[in-house]
Amino acid sequence: MQERLALTLLVLIASGGGNVACDGGNGDGPAPLPDAGPLSCPASAPTLGTAGEVTTESFPLTFDETGVAAVDVVVPEDLTSLALVADDGLEFTAFWRVAQDGRIWIDLETDPDGLRTPFFHTWNHSASVIFPIHETSSLAPGCLRIEALSDGAGVGATLHVLARRRAEGGTLRVDLVQVGATELPGATLDALALELETVVDATGLPIAIEVATASVDGDPFPRAEGDIALALRGSYRPADPNRVPIYVIQGFRDELDTLGIAGGIPGANGVPGAASAGVIVAVDAHLTEDGEVDVLLMAETTAHELGHQLGLFHTSEAEGLDHDPLGDTPECDADRDSDGDGTVSAEECEERGGRNLMFWVSGDFSQRELSPWQRRVLALSPVVR
């Protein structure tokens, strides 16, 4: 089971897929993270962020002879969330180890396939992690050692650190970016923007959402896998780096039936142009029999992928065996599979997360619920400012 999950994760991350199978689960509580030895930062290590603000800082990644680049920073008392992005152009990157005094948060050496809850971290283009991603993954004050890897030359590789030193809240700013000659039959980008705002508002997020529209030149039929999709994510660089791009394409050339993909869980947010920055959604996969776009369906897809991009996993996976790491999301287990088809549908799980925005499959009803901690993860995102 774990091998299959690992392969799934690796392939999806490789394709920029923001859909990752989750092991562990909130029924058993998060798996314990291994202890680390004593850790102290050198006196020159910078303290992250600015009190009362959300900031982005960048550090050059200098790889040693073993291929690891280490950065030591100090986590202040008032840090509420932190996002790390290891950016090396279109290359795969990963965090080899992220540790504090007495605690290892991420350890690729013992978990190379990213199977360990709550981060499920492994290689990705512009690999990213956020703290907290669940109830007990807030960073403690003190030294934080970040060790990164790159599959490329590593020249010009950068660690981006987004630090929030204020309470949750603010505005999530999203851009619907029309790619090339992409058309929305029977709809407009503005209509999609309105519907997306409506869907997100309905989740009860304690933040505002602002959706704008934009356009970029590009192929409206990129491949879901490969350089074109990666380059697409590099094509839009808004003046405000904290705007999250949602690339609206006509369709994927290779995966006809893909509705949308996120850059990762989380993707590289706040780093415009990074290879996992932004979500891609396909218009044609949201057409109805009359040939027009189902705007509501497309808005729900977009909101779902945005949830992945900002750090949310599926509450329950298809077979009802795997669940997200959050303790307060409803779990729909395999025993709810009343028709015996091997999967738990939204309808079978209506009272157990089937109405959650992050359920694995759409249902015969709207899915706009989020648990308090799902809302908290989103509201604490360092791109919410």
Added chain:
Amino acid sequence: MTSKRHPSLRPTSLRATSLRPTSLRSTSLSTSLRSTALRSTLRLVALVLALLTPTWVSAQSPAEGANAARQGAPEGTEALAMRLRARHVRDLPRPETLRDPADLARLRWLAEHHRWLVVRTRALLLLAHDPSPDTRTLVLRVLDSTAPAIVRAAALRATEAWALDAMLRTRLERAAREGDPRLAEPARLRLSAASTTDATHPSAADSTHPSAADPADSINPSPTD
């Protein structure tokens, strides 16, 4: 720099996706952020419309479970349709689990009748593994229809395992002239590969399917609803 200390951790099998198309990274940008005032107006209009036409909401909602209950749908089609509505491709049923004749009949129904074209597309992609005459007839009918490109492209994929006979060649030649790359590219590739084969093995050219008559000839060429 690669991870020399931990070579097993490098995603070497995925490196093919890591080429650097630097020219693409400077793709020109033409941002056109539009006014929030316009969107505020649109929101107001949408709200008014919603109030005036309350049924619009249900008509546009994802609640369309009755869709599969349309006349003629094989029993159990609705449950299969729900599985084909997975948000991610990896969660779709695998072809090998849908070889039961009843499942294939359900897929054929969905491929032509489901309200969402993504469900039709997924049904057609799954039918690529079914060589039955019924499926062949359906696929040709979809290819001949005026369905949106995403559906016809899926039908084209469903022919990949077929012998390239005259009736398929006709469809491929037509698809190759389409402007949509999801149709044109695979059609051109198949025709190109066939011409290479023809040149080296002339006897293989235009091999005829056992059912020489085009099953689509006797069927309504516009099956979409």
